[in-house]
Amino acid sequence: MAEDCCRFQLISGDGVLNMELENFTRTTNLSQHGLSYAVVAIMGPQSGRKSTLLNKLFQTNxxxxxxxxxxxxxxxxxxxxxxxxxxxxxxxxxVEGSDSRERGQV
Ligand SMILES: Nc1nc2c(ncn2[C@@H]2O[C@H](COP(=O)(O)OP(=O)(O)OP(=O)(O)O)[C@@H](O)[C@H]2O)c(=O)[nH]1
Ligand SMILES: [Mg+2]
Structure with a gap:
């Protein structure tokens, strides 16, 4: 997988913002695009193939x-x-799946 599609955990499972976001923006050259970028988010139940769909559509990893x-x-x-x-x-x-047993939601 191409290096510049690297994945980065923005918010931990405990809800803590990763302060090393600059590493991601630098590695991907995001900071050079000003406001010319799009953000697509996916939400849904756990194991609903959210990660699979994003990887297929955007070649993420x-x-x-x-x-x-x-x-x-x-x-x-x-x-x-x-x-x-x-x-x-x-x-x-x-985004982390909803309805997860790990969060006592099932
Ligand atoms: N039967 C079937 N299974 C699939 C297909 N696509 C993905 N899966 C399986 O679905 C499961 C869940 O995939 P993920 O993409 O990790 O699901 P997720 O929604 O990101 O899960 P969480 O991150 O835990 O919320 C995996 O075991 C995949 O192998 C498909 O087209 N058919
Ligand atoms: Mg997933």
């Missing part, structure tokens, strides 16, 4: 659940990744 390990929470908190082969510059935002 978000972790996907390994079905052989059983159904469990994969994405925690909020992750972002740079879309590849799309204009304008697009950030894909991958």
């Amino acid at each position: 978000f972790r996907m659940m390994d079905a052989e390990e059983g159904r469990s929470q994969t994405t925690q908190g909020i992750w972002i990744g740079k879309g590849i082969g799309i204009e304008p510059f697009t950030i894909a935002m991958n």
